[in-house]
Amino acid sequence: MNKTKELPLEHKKNSKLRIYGIIISILVLVSFTLIDFSSLANFNLDNIKTVFQGLIRPDFAYLYDGSFIDGSMEDLLGLMVITVAIAFLGTMIGTILAIPFTFLSARNLYPKNLQWIPSIGKFILNVLRAFPELVYAIIFVKVVGPGPFAGALAIGVHHIGMLGKLFTEEMESIEDGPLEAHDSVGAKFWQIIFYGVLPQLTAIWTSFSLNHFEIAVRSAATLGLVGAGGVGAPMIFAIQQRNWPRVSVILISIIIMVSAIDSFAAWLRKKVQ
Amino acid sequence: MRLKDTVHYNLKNQLLILLIILVLFSGSAVLIDASFSEVIENADQVGVFLGNFLKPDFSYIPELFQPLIQTIAMSIAGTFIGVIVAVPVAFLATTVVTRNRYITAVFRFIMSVIRTIPSLLLAALIVAIFGIGEFSGLLSVAVFTFGMVGQLVYGSIETVDKLPIETQESVGANLMQIALVSIWLQINQNVISYALYAFEVNVRASTVLGYVGAGGIGQILSTQLNFFRYDRVAVIILIILLVVMVTDLISGVLRKELA
Numbered sequence: 001m002n003k004t005k006e007l008p009l010e011h012k013k014n015s016k017l018r019i020y021g022i023i024i025s026i027l028v029l030v031s032f033t034l035i036d037f038s039s040l041a042n043f044n045l046d047n048i049k050t051v052f053q054g055l056i057r058p059d060f061a062y063l064y065d066g067s068f069i070d071g072s073m074e075d076l077l078g079l080m081v082i083t084v085a086i087a088f089l090g091t092m093i094g095t096i097l098a099i100p101f102t103f104l105s106a107r108n109l110y111p112k113n114l115q116w117i118p119s120i121g122k123f124i125l126n127v128l129r130a131f132p133e134l135v136y137a138i139i140f141v142k143v144v145g146p147g148p149f150a151g152a153l154a155i156g157v158h159h160i161g162m163l164g165k166l167f168t169e170e171m172e173s174i175e176d177g178p179l180e181a182h183d184s185v186g187a188k189f190w191q192i193i194f195y196g197v198l199p200q201l202t203a204i205w206t207s208f209s210l211n212h213f214e215i216a217v218r219s220a221a222t223l224g225l226v227g228a229g230g231v232g233a234p235m236i237f238a239i240q241q242r243n244w245p246r247v248s249v250i251l252i253s254i255i256i257m258v259s260a261i262d263s264f265a266a267w268l269r270k271k272v273q
Numbered sequence: 274m275r276l277k278d279t280v281h282y283n284l285k286n287q288l289l290i291l292l293i294i295l296v297l298f299s300g301s302a303v304l305i306d307a308s309f310s311e312v313i314e315n316a317d318q319v320g321v322f323l324g325n326f327l328k329p330d331f332s333y334i335p336e337l338f339q340p341l342i343q344t345i346a347m348s349i350a351g352t353f354i355g356v357i358v359a360v361p362v363a364f365l366a367t368t369v370v371t372r373n374r375y376i377t378a379v380f381r382f383i384m385s386v387i388r389t390i391p392s393l394l395l396a397a398l399i400v401a402i403f404g405i406g407e408f409s410g411l412l413s414v415a416v417f418t419f420g421m422v423g424q425l426v427y428g429s430i431e432t433v434d435k436l437p438i439e440t441q442e443s444v445g446a447n448l449m450q451i452a453l454v455s456i457w458l459q460i461n462q463n464v465i466s467y468a469l470y471a472f473e474v475n476v477r478a479s480t481v482l483g484y485v486g487a488g489g490i491g492q493i494l495s496t497q498l499n500f501f502r503y504d505r506v507a508v509i510i511l512i513i514l515l516v517v518m519v520t521d522l523i524s525g526v527l528r529k530e531l532a
Contacts, residue, residue, distance in 0.1 A: 020527065028349055028353045030346070031346035031350040034343065035407045035408060036343075036406055036407050036488075037408050040408055042404060048402065081304070082305060088301045089302060132510075134481055135494075139318075139319065144312060144315060145311075147305070148305035149307045149308070153312065218389075222393040225397075225485065232394070236485075258391075259385070259389050
């Protein structure tokens with residue numbers, strides 16, 4: 001007989017589970033009572049009906065009005081290309097700048113009496129990750145002015161923290177064998193790094209970067225909320241003007257773009273590994 | 274480590290990839306008018322921000338409790354509704370239960386569409402329909418929980434042990450009975466752990482949802498940012514960080530105890 005999992009036909013009826021169940025139910029109930037439902041008062045079905053009537057008639061004229069070709073990039077096609085460019089540039093900035101931080105914070109690169117160095121590196125990465133991306137976007141809008149470049153910088157700095165952490169974890173778990181082999185035939189520090197350390201990491205690092213590119217595309221589409229370029233700002237304007245046909249066409253384009261990039265990145269990831 | 278991982282293996286190919294990346298990089302830089310020198314020239318702005326930021330206004334903390342509790346309540350209630358809706362729909366999104374490829378495809382499509390929409394944009398849309406306030410926040414949290422947990426649950430339904438299902442079938446059980454006994458009892462532990470994971474993600478997300486008017490601490494964050502009160506922003510970010518750490522801790526303990 002092969003290993004068939006035994007079915008837990010009886011629920012585990014121990015008292016601990018029941019206590020947790022009761023606590024969680026109380027928390028859920030209390031949460032519902034704490035929420036202010038007053039905004040529902042001016043809610044009516046006609047409103048919903050107009051929204052949906054607008055949403056099912058996407059404004060396809062907005063998709064392309066010639067400005068994609070002349071370079072002003074004001075139609076949806078142009079905005080989408082800019083959004084992807086923000087995400088790409090941001091991910092590249094994040095990936096490139098994450099590497100020095102990785103070398104700073106990987107514990108296995110430092111001898112026992114210098115372990116405070118990686119602790120500092122890890123602390124910096126934690127701080128960088130702590131800020132919501134929106135806050136970075138607001139800061140960079142002040143630094144370089146409103147526009148897509150601010151969005152790319154915000155994504156880049158946020159992803160230094162995210163990728164730096166993932167990169168460091170991989171770096172700390174590399175095999176020692178190749179490094180010792182290099183060491184024993186007299187390789188210098190940089191030779192060990194290039195021929196022993198990095199080859200073990202490029203595949204997995206690339207795969208992390210690709211995954212974060214997928215995440216960055218979603219962020220790039222929202223950072224326009226604070227003036228950091230991309231499709232976010234026109235989307236918010238359309239929502240505020242209750243221009244539902246336009247909201248609809250933007251949403252459809254975002255959905256198509258994000259799923260296309262997700263499947264492309266998944267395909268590339270499979271090829272890399 | 275394999276030979277093909279080394280830098281000099283198939284060097285031509287590696288250089289070609291590098292070239293493509295460089296072209297894409299400079300292409301996007303031109304497209305979005307990136308000028309890195311500007312960052313360095315205006316670095317004093319970062320200094321201004323940090324200067325104010327490093328003097329946190331701790332006297333502001335008492336005013337944050339109310340929105341903080343709202344944010345947490347929003348995430349708990351939203352996660353709850355999202356999971357409650359996601360589980361039955363996830364059953365419909367597997368051929369194990371429906372025996373019909375088309376029904377399955379329809380439900381999977383709905384979930385994957387929801388997952389592709391960036392959460393803040395979804396929240397902005399919901400705020401526009403249902404009005405500014407925590408209810409919209411709750412609804413947004415519930416909708417992305419539905420997309421996220423639904424996918425995880427149907428993934429785990431697909432990997433259940435099929436033997437109990439066949440056994441039940443052979444004695445004439447209907448689909449509902451199969452779902453409740455053979456499948457649900459195998460996946461309920463996973464569902465608890467997915468719900469806790471979703472809760473962690475939702476707490477992080479709900480801290481910024483207020484930016485588009487969906488209530489909670491994000492609303493305060495956006496006001497203080499607009500007033501350039503970075504001393505207060507610092508306190509808010511510290512508190513958000515604390516809340517995220519505490520929820521991760523609690524949900525870690527719960528996961529060990531329950532799942």
